[in-house]
Amino acid sequence: INPQVVNLDAYKEKLEQAIKSYERHLNLVIWRALSQEERDKFKEDGPVQYMQHREALLEALENLGWPISYEDVILLEDEILAALTYIQQASDLQEAVKKETEKSSESHISQVFLTHKSQKVIARSDVTGFYYPGTVIKRISSTYALVDFSNGEIWTVPVKFTIPVGGAMPCPHLQVGDYVFARTGTQIGNEYYVPAIVIATPKREETGDKLYTVLMFNNSKEHCVRSGLIKISQTKYAFSCQYIKMVQMVDYMT
Structure with a gap:
């Protein structure tokens, strides 16, 4: 086995772990920055998922005068989206490998x-x-x-x-x-x-x-x-x- 072959499954797993880490951090940072009044609008006891409630959370932060930097929020969001893109590309590459193998x-x-x-x-x-x-x-x-x-x-x-x-x-x-x-x-x-x-x-x-x-x-x-x-x-x-x-x-x- 060539040790330099890219292990795409391990690569994707590493990306998925990074996404979870970024999401947890982003969800927690935003939740802590919200006032109790804004938190009550989501009817949840803890941090809500940023990617699922993006528009509402950004609006809430804007209403509060951006207690955390907009740039910091978008930076973390971009990292998550980039990782998701890399996972898709890795999956596409695996599919291409499969097709290449089948092509005789x-x-x-x-x-x-x-x-x-x-x-x-x-x-x-x-x-x-x-x-x-x-x-x-x-x-x-x-x-x-x-x-x-x-x-x-x-x-x-x-x-x-x-x-x-x-x-x-x-x-x-x-x-x-x-x-x-x-x-x-x-x-x-x-x-x-x-x-x-x-x-x-x-x-x-x-x-x-x-x-x-x-x-x-x-x-x-x-x-x-x-x-x-x-x-x-x-x-x-x-x-x-x-x-x-x-x-x-x-x-x-x-």
């Missing part, structure tokens, strides 16, 4: 080409979510391969997260709207591939124009030669974008 066509192609060691590939890093050039050392099982990355690191990678490159590999025609992995990196040996969408193709009448324009996963535009683009499915594109965002969130929280 691309993984079947990879397995066919990975039957031989020394196959050149790009393979996903669990740390960044990007795909890096490497060479298959050996097949460990029907679903995992040992890959020697170009940066010198060796990792066990699921076959479904590897793509054969070089040699007699197909080079399908690309058109606007196609999903690709685009090669980036400024130095040889430091290159990697990220999900992107083709937004412009070379103009045929201008023979010197050989560059494709792509929109990267982070909304930046780049110009790439055809050899720096690998066509992928929409499912793989969506999954890769979500995975990159997820590992970046995990890095931010740890």
Whole structure:
């Protein structure tokens, strides 16, 4: 088992605990700030749920001249909403993983080409979510391969997260709207591939124009030669974008 794989269930549980903590704190702070007259309007003996009575509680605080800062209330509310968003994104990512596992066509192609060691590939890093050039050392099982990355690191990678490159590999025609992995990196040996969408193709009448324009996963535009683009499915594109965002969130929280 690769120790760097993101445990999404544990990640979601951590977020849920944070939400409960924020909600308890927010509910208690607001309740303590209310006058007895305002408390009586809710007909409850203790703190009420802020998210369920948001408008009424904000109105009550305004009537009291904001005994606690409006900015502090909204800050806690934003933290709760952000955590809820992250939980939904984690669930979406888990669903994407499930769909990717069920999708057999691309993984079947990879397995066919990975039957031989020394196959050149790009393979996903669990740390960044990007795909890096490497060479298959050996097949460990029907679903995992040992890959020697170009940066010198060796990792066990699921076959479904590897793509054969070089040699007699197909080079399908690309058109606007196609999903690709685009090669980036400024130095040889430091290159990697990220999900992107083709937004412009070379103009045929201008023979010197050989560059494709792509929109990267982070909304930046780049110009790439055809050899720096690998066509992928929409499912793989969506999954890769979500995975990159997820590992970046995990890095931010740890």
